[in-house]
Amino acid sequence: MISIFGIPSQALFGQLLIGLINGSFYALLSLGLAVIFGMLNIINFTHGAQYMMGAFVAYLVLQYLGLNYWVALLIAPILVGLTGVIIERLFLKRLYQLDHLYGLLLTFGLALIIQGVFRNYYGSSGLPYQVPELLRGGQNLGFMFLPNYRAWVIFFSLVVCLGTWFVIERTRLGAYLRAATENPTLVRAFGINVPRMITLTYGFGVGLAAIAGVMAAPIYNVSPLMGEDIIIVVFAVVVIGGMGSIMGAIVTGFALGLIEGLTKVFFPEASNTVIFVIMAIVLLIRPAGLFGRAT
């Protein structure tokens, strides 16, 4: 067996793959947070619950309507995004003039309520969700075995992340978003309905979380608490990358997944804490985050 630095290559690549998978979810989730923060100036603590809701939509539409993974991948972001639109219209829009703390408390409270409701009905043990038929099995790459579904997760997460980046940084619609992030009053005085844009942005960011939730369902099981576990790490990722930077969120998400995987190989004891250690260091050296603009 080949080994690298005394580590069997199978184990190394295996952990790197797990790192990339986790990184795919970190990237999708921190991207959604960055999009929302950029436009609404709210740190969306409901994000983990919305990720969980995405997974549950996949589970429920399969269970009750017989709709498969691919359909779920399409309708979960729409449905969960719609709940986001309602939350923004009912609650968040009242908070923009107030201190950050209010948005944080509100979204945190909503997360607790949503998770509580799901736990009440579905317990906390987790429900199984099958890998879609088309993506069962895997490829033997020689140096490792690559399950098809995991390859798909990495690929699709990259597509969604880069697609979002492209729309925001390179299109007309994205120019409206960037401009409204900088100076919403002036953009509105040009005749653009900025409040509606803010609502849709929140719905979109929440939809990204739901996509991540559907993709996670076959890997991690569907559980009311699945969002709570991952979102803590994702907030650390966002702090490291810098709130509000689109590319920063994507790159940091994937990079930290990989670093976590590598730590599992070389220093397993630290694998659960490495991201938080990096966060502490980044906060000391660059408080605005690696890609953040100091304000």
Next chain:
Amino acid sequence: MSDAASLLDVDGLQAWYGESHILHGVTFHVLPGEVVTLLGRNGAGKTTTLKSIMGIVGQRTGSVRFDGAELIGRTSDQIARAGLAFCPEERGIFASLNVEENLLLPPQVRPGGLDVAAIFTLFPNLKERLRSQGTKLSGGEQQMLAIGRILRTGARLLLLDEPTEGLAPVIIQQIGHTIRALKAQGFTILLVEQNFRFASTVADRYYIMEHGRVVEQFANAELEANLDKLHEYLGV
């Protein structure tokens, strides 16, 4: 006072920022095709008047009629869509947008705006800098961009807030030339200025503001006769 033929008719306009009452009943009008200038000292309420017309102050009362339709009570995006465009004092160039994106940002609210080629004819500098970050331009170029981008929208009334502030004489001349060209093309312009020497090269009429009110008005032909009063009001 109000003229049936006015394009813009401001009557008894009051405005507040939070608790502070800034405008105490501003009344003036602008006829179609005119260039009208608001003059006044620092803090007289000129910018607040433009912002109140655009619907971007906290609270306002009174009447602002554009083309006969009341604007008080409408949101600023609805006001823009009625055919007004605003060029703010601080220019409002977006740092996260390049020059081209800044130029194309304001949506067309009605037909009849200038096309991009016509804007480049007015401001040739912009054409060379399309890929630059908006805020990397010189002050004069940023001002040209700030004016240029609202010409595409089809708005008939342009509100320009101190477009010459802090600019070199040669650029001020170019902006004067632009304003005359726009007037010749049928735009109506409400200009805020401190520099009445510049204003006198473009304006048809003047209103002088003090402490949130219009206190004086005269036509361009009467400027020389009013110089003493003007010096007194502007404190120059």
